[in-house]
Amino acid sequence: xxxxxxxxxxxxxxxxxxxxxxxxxxxxxxxxxxxxxxxxxxxxxxxxxxxxxxxxxxxxxxxxxxxxxxxxxxxxxxxxxxxxxxxxxxxxxxxxxxxxxxxxxxxxxxxxx
Amino acid sequence: xxxxxxxxxxxxxxxxxxxxxxxxxxxxxxxxxxxxxxxxxxxxxxxxxxxxxxxxxxxxxxxxxxxxxxxxxxxxxxxxxxxxxxxxxxxxxxxxxxxxxxxxxxxxxxxxxx
Numbered sequence: 001x002x003x004x005x006x007x008x009x010x011x012x013x014x015x016x017x018x019x020x021x022x023x024x025x026x027x028x029x030x031x032x033x034x035x036x037x038x039x040x041x042x043x044x045x046x047x048x049x050x051x052x053x054x055x056x057x058x059x060x061x062x063x064x065x066x067x068x069x070x071x072x073x074x075x076x077x078x079x080x081x082x083x084x085x086x087x088x089x090x091x092x093x094x095x096x097x098x099x100x101x102x103x104x105x106x107x108x109x110x111x112x113x
Numbered sequence: 114x115x116x117x118x119x120x121x122x123x124x125x126x127x128x129x130x131x132x133x134x135x136x137x138x139x140x141x142x143x144x145x146x147x148x149x150x151x152x153x154x155x156x157x158x159x160x161x162x163x164x165x166x167x168x169x170x171x172x173x174x175x176x177x178x179x180x181x182x183x184x185x186x187x188x189x190x191x192x193x194x195x196x197x198x199x200x201x202x203x204x205x206x207x208x209x210x211x212x213x214x215x216x217x218x219x220x221x222x223x224x225x226x227x
Contacts, residue, residue: 004156031213043157043202043217050213091156099145099164099208102215104156 002026004105006092012111018080021108023092024073031097032075034060034067037089037107046090049075050097082112115140117205119218126193127226134221136203137185143205146186147215148177151200160201161188164208193225 005024013019025032033048047057052069060067064083069075079086089109093102116139126132138146144165149157163170163177163186170177174193179186190197200222204215 033213042219045214048213055213093156095213097213099206101147101159101162104149104158106154106156 002103004092004094004103006090006105006108008108009106010109010111012113013082014113015083016081017112018078019082019086019110019112021077021090021092021110023075023077023094023105025075025092025094026103027073029094029096029103031095031102032069033093033095033102034075034077035091035093035104037091043091046077082110084112086110087112115143115205115214115216117203117216117218119203119221121221122219123222123224125224125226128193128195130193132190132193132197132223132225134188134201134203134223135185136187136205136218137183138205138216139184140205140207141184142207142209145206145208146177146179147204148175148188149202149204149217151202151220153199157202190223193223195225195227198223198225 007022031050034046036044046059047067049069066078089107091107093104095102119136147162150160151157174191176189200220202220203218206215
């Protein structure tokens with residue numbers, strides 16, 4: 001089965017450090033989403049891309065978060081500088097858009113000390 | 114924007130019994146409703162979805178019903194098994210041009226007691 005691949009699976013770092021999370025979407029999917037999951041807020045949409053173009057990043061703190069798709073096989077989410085409140089599980093999902101299923105990776109568990 | 118409410122937040126059932134999880138949504142233009150199952154340490158996995166042109170859909174022990182007038186939809190799991198224990202999320206979205214965003218409920222933690 002085709003899967004969304006996320007790296008790293010776990011990341012522990014000190015506050016102030018830069019964090020980069022990577023996602024390889026399912027081949028052929030043209031829509032990529034970044035979510036953050038916490039106990040308090042549940043699943044929050046941070047940003048999404050269609051055909052590598054950013055469509056909406058209104059869910060991201062713009063001063064420290066950035067999302068890019070350098071090519072169709074790679075999406076990145078960066079946090080600089082990181083803060084303890086950024087600790088969460090970050091998921092990438094891909095799909096074919098317009099009310100079609102989204103397929104999730106297994107996430108990056110991020111801990112900022 | 115869309116708002117999805119999900120109930121209950123936790124649910125315990127005996128193995129073999131049925132489980133029902135309910136969601137309501139606010140945007141009358143929403144017409145795509147997927148359900149996801151999330152196991153510990155994993156990402157959410159799609160288990161069934163329904164579109165507004167049907168009222169019910171079944172896949173083996175899983176069924177979803179949709180009431181567009183009342184703006185609510187439900188997940189039914191029959192003959193529950195221990196491996197059904199997980200967190201379940203409902204979601205809703207539109208399907209028109211430019212509609213890509215899913216709005217998720219807060220999740221239901223289902224425990225199936227052997």
